[in-house]
Amino acid sequence: MNDLMQVVRGKQLASGGLAVLVTFGLLAVLAPMLSPYTPTEMDVPMQSPSGLHPLGTDDVGHDILTELLHGARFSLLVGFISASLSTAIGVVLGLLAGYYGKLGFTIMRVVDIFLAIPRFPLIVFLAAFLRPGLWTLALFFLLFGWARTSRLVRSQVLGERASGYVEAARVMGAGDPHIILRHLLPSTVPVALSRFIVEFQHVILAESGLSFLGLGDPTTKSWGMMLHYAFQYPTIFISDVWVWWAVPPGLCITLVVLALTFSGFAVEELANPRLRESRQHCRDEAPSGHKATSTRTGSVRPAAEAFVGGR
Amino acid sequence: MRVVQYLVTLIVLLSLNFLLPRMMPGDPLSCLVGDPGADAPILLTEEMRENLLEYYGLDKPLMEQYRDYLAGLVTGDLGWSIYYNAPVTSVLLGRLKWTLFLSGTAAVIYTVLGVLLGAVSAWKRGTKVDVGLVTTVFSLGSWPPFFLGMLLIIVFSFKLGAFPIGGAQSPAAVQAGGLAQVKDVLHHWFLPCLALVLTHLPGIYLLTRNSMLSVLGEDYVRTARSKGLREFRVLLRHALPNALLPIVTTIAMRFGFAIMGAMFVEVVFAYPGMGTLIYQAGAARDYPLLQGGFLLTMTFVVFFNLMADLLYARLDPRARFV
Numbered sequence: 001m002n003d004l005m006q007v008v009r010g011k012q013l014a015s016g017g018l019a020v021l022v023t024f025g026l027l028a029v030l031a032p033m034l035s036p037y038t039p040t041e042m043d044v045p046m047q048s049p050s051g052l053h054p055l056g057t058d059d060v061g062h063d064i065l066t067e068l069l070h071g072a073r074f075s076l077l078v079g080f081i082s083a084s085l086s087t088a089i090g091v092v093l094g095l096l097a098g099y100y101g102k103l104g105f106t107i108m109r110v111v112d113i114f115l116a117i118p119r120f121p122l123i124v125f126l127a128a129f130l131r132p133g134l135w136t137l138a139l140f141f142l143l144f145g146w147a148r149t150s151r152l153v154r155s156q157v158l159g160e161r162a163s164g165y166v167e168a169a170r171v172m173g174a175g176d177p178h179i180i181l182r183h184l185l186p187s188t189v190p191v192a193l194s195r196f197i198v199e200f201q202h203v204i205l206a207e208s209g210l211s212f213l214g215l216g217d218p219t220t221k222s223w224g225m226m227l228h229y230a231f232q233y234p235t236i237f238i239s240d241v242w243v244w245w246a247v248p249p250g251l252c253i254t255l256v257v258l259a260l261t262f263s264g265f266a267v268e269e270l271a272n273p274r275l276r277e278s279r280q281h282c283r284d285e286a287p288s289g290h291k292a293t294s295t296r297t298g299s300v301r302p303a304a305e306a307f308v309g310g311r
Numbered sequence: 312m313r314v315v316q317y318l319v320t321l322i323v324l325l326s327l328n329f330l331l332p333r334m335m336p337g338d339p340l341s342c343l344v345g346d347p348g349a350d351a352p353i354l355l356t357e358e359m360r361e362n363l364l365e366y367y368g369l370d371k372p373l374m375e376q377y378r379d380y381l382a383g384l385v386t387g388d389l390g391w392s393i394y395y396n397a398p399v400t401s402v403l404l405g406r407l408k409w410t411l412f413l414s415g416t417a418a419v420i421y422t423v424l425g426v427l428l429g430a431v432s433a434w435k436r437g438t439k440v441d442v443g444l445v446t447t448v449f450s451l452g453s454w455p456p457f458f459l460g461m462l463l464i465i466v467f468s469f470k471l472g473a474f475p476i477g478g479a480q481s482p483a484a485v486q487a488g489g490l491a492q493v494k495d496v497l498h499h500w501f502l503p504c505l506a507l508v509l510t511h512l513p514g515i516y517l518l519t520r521n522s523m524l525s526v527l528g529e530d531y532v533r534t535a536r537s538k539g540l541r542e543f544r545v546l547l548r549h550a551l552p553n554a555l556l557p558i559v560t561t562i563a564m565r566f567g568f569a570i571m572g573a574m575f576v577e578v579v580f581a582y583p584g585m586g587t588l589i590y591q592a593g594a595a596r597d598y599p600l601l602q603g604g605f606l607l608t609m610t611f612v613v614f615f616n617l618m619a620d621l622l623y624a625r626l627d628p629r630a631r632f633v
Contacts, residue, residue: 013446109316116320118612121571122327125605128593129331205455209575212457213590227458237469242461250458258453261513 017262024256028072035066039221046241055244058226059233067221068248074222075253078134078207082141083199089142090149091192095180097150098157107150114147120206127215134217137210141203149195153188160187190267197264201257208253223249313624317617324609329380331605332367332598363391363599389606390599394592399603402588407570407607409479410577410584413500414569417507422562425512426555429519433527433554434546444516452513460506460579467502474502477581503580507573511565518561522554529553556626560619567615570608 027034036054037043042061049056055064097104097111123140126132132140160166160183169179210216211224212231230236230246367376367390383389389399432444454462468476475481475498484495526532527550535549536542565572574586581587585604592600 013442112316113320113323116317116613116616117324118568118571118609121568121605121608121612122324124571124574124589124593125331125601128589128601129598130334208455209457212455212575213578214594227455231461237465242465246458246461250455250462253458254454257455258449261449261453 011266013262014266017259017265020255020259021263024072024076024252024259027069028076031069031073035063035069037063037066039066039070041066049244055248056241058229058245064226064245064248067226068223068252071221071223071226071249072252074134074220075204075207075224076256078138078141078222079200079203082138082145082203083196086142086145086199087149087192087196090146090195091153091185091188093146094150094153095157095184095188098154098161099176099180099184104154108154111147111151114144115151117144119144123206124210124213124215127210131215132217134220134222137207137217138203141199141206145199145202149192149199152191152195156188156191157184160184194264194267197260197267201260204253204256223253313617313620317613321610321613324613325381325384325606326377328602328605328609329377332602333373363393384606389603392592392597392600392603394595394597394600399599402600403585403603403607406583406585406588409582410570410573410586413503413577413582413584414507414573416500417504417511417573418562418565418569420504421508421511422515424508425515426519426551426558428512429516430523430546430551430554432516432520433523434542436524445520448513448516451509452511454510455575456506456510457575457579459510460503460576463502463506464579475499477579479583499582503573503576503582506576506579510576511572515558515561518558519554522557523550526550526554556623559626560623563619563622564616567612567619570611 032038036052039062041063043053043057043063045057045059045061047053047057053063053065055068058064058067093107097107123137123144126140127137130136166179166183169183174182207216207222208224208227211222211228214228216222216225216228218225226249227246230242230249233241233245236242236246371379387400389403391397392399392402395402428444428448432441435441464476467474477499479499480492480496481499484492532545532550535545540549570585571589573582573584574590576582577584577586578590585607589601589604589608591597592604
């Protein structure tokens with residue numbers, strides 16, 4: 001009975017997360033239509049919220065609601081693009097590394113080095129030295145994001161190869177491309193999806209952090225840059241301006257991160273049947289020869305990893 | 312094998328540290344002097360120029376520069392800070408203690424709290440307690456750290472006036488010394504520590520919860536239960552020690568991030584640690600200091616990653632043969 005409740009509750013969290021994500025996605029796509037002004041339009045600076053400006057105006061007279069909606073486009077787009085590209089590269093390299101042993105050895109040595117490099121500090125320093133634009137920054141995230149994905153995908157592929165059906169397909173005369181694309185690729189979907197979520201979170205948090213430190217791209221209006229400008233304003237703490245200037249972008253970042261975490265819980269159940277099973281095993285039957293793969297490489301814990309690795 | 316891998320990583324990072332300032336358009340010096348857009352205009356005295364020229368040795372061939380750079384590292388010579396007009400090494404070491412104090416205490420607190428809450432959550436899986444814990448821990452911990460810090464300052468320092476706005480201690484208390492100083496330091500420490508604990512809690516918590524969930528399904532746990540042991544004892548003596556295995560290595564790795572992990576929180580609270588220092592060095596374009604900070608951070612992280620790996624191998628014999 002308890003297990004049933006958990007599934008229901010887990011689904012609630014996950015579908016709530018998904019709903020928030022979809023809403024933000026729509027807001028971002030429809031931003032030009034929804035926002036009351038254009039991002040460059042200027043009015044009297046530092047207005048309090050009113051009918052004309054629901055969230056007031058900032059220090060140069062931009063409408064804050066408009067900035068918020070357009071900020072969603074930047075923040076979500078950067079996160080989406082770096083996360084999906086790094087996942088794609090990671091999956092391709094992971095598949096190759098898992099299927100072709102010799103090539104795999106080489107790829108994994110490179111992966112080892114990339115994994116041992118602390119990437120957030122490195123990106124901070126790269127940004128401090130090179131002052132990159134938004135897209136260069138996205139490139140950095142991409143560069144340091146693929147390695148973990150490819151390692152996880154590789155161990156997934158190794159596991160699949162050990163289970164007989166791949167051998168069976170080969171005996172029946174299936175070629176390498178067929179086996180990789182039709183058999184192995186589908187099995188990596190849960191891993192890839194959870195890695196995508198983690199990367200998405202990481203990029204959104206890191207972008208906002210770098211912008212906050214003044215290392216972001218000053219020409220863009222992401223949520224991070226909004227926070228940067230808000231906190232640069234000398235009297236931000238003394239008046240109530242922070243309530244409608246700093247809180248909305250901060251809240252948006254938090255909501256997206258939280259929504260991704262909760263959607264990740266659903267993917268995790270998908271990716272890690274052991275989590276699903278162990279709950280039943282506690283009361284019912286013993287696991288039938290189902291042994292966890294090494295904790296370091298095998299199991300996928302998107303949400304945990306996001307908070308462990310990301311900060 | 313592991314050690315070799317980390318050695319290669321360290322060499323890559325050292326070289327990157329060497330190359331970064333030299334990759335910038337122009338050279339580090341012309342960039343400093345000739346950039347009117349720099350956040351803080353820097354006036355180089357003749358003596359500082361000499362110091363810098365000597366450190367970078369830009370007139371020599373690249374390989375020779377690299378050799379000098381490595382030789383400098385071995386002797387602990389990290390160059391001359393432009394902003395502080397002092398040796399980088401001493402500037403860095405002066406800030407390190409505050410970071411270690413803040414991050415260290417926070418790490419102990421969020422680790423203990425995370426393991427406890429995670430264990431409770433796994434034990435009570437699927438109940439209201441579990442769902443409540445998951446929701447609370449993540450709702451409190453998903454904020455960007457700097458934003459959470461800002462909110463804490465606004466609410467507790469500006470609105471309620473309960474805590475200082477920033478810094479690590481006040482001059483008056485330093486003068487007074489003794490117990491008053493200790494109280495003052497703790498008073499300044501509380502809010503940044505709270506921000507660190509809240510933002511780091513979800514990771515440890517979820518890791519413990521998942522790890523416990525899989526351990527609770529193991530045979531020896533059922534054996535312990537069927538022996539008639541009390542649930543509490545099963546949990547504490549049989550399940551938790553085994554569930555802690557992946558957690559121990561994670562914690563070891565986290566210590567490596569101590570320097571940079573607190574960066575945002577330090578900056579927001581103007582805490583005089585390494586994070587704030589590196590941030591200021593970036594804003595002032597103090598490249599030697601930035602390089603020194605980079606080096607110290609990276610060495611720390613790589614060293615603790617290696618420790619985590621070795622520790623894992625000691626704790627779990629199966630991992631030695633991978």
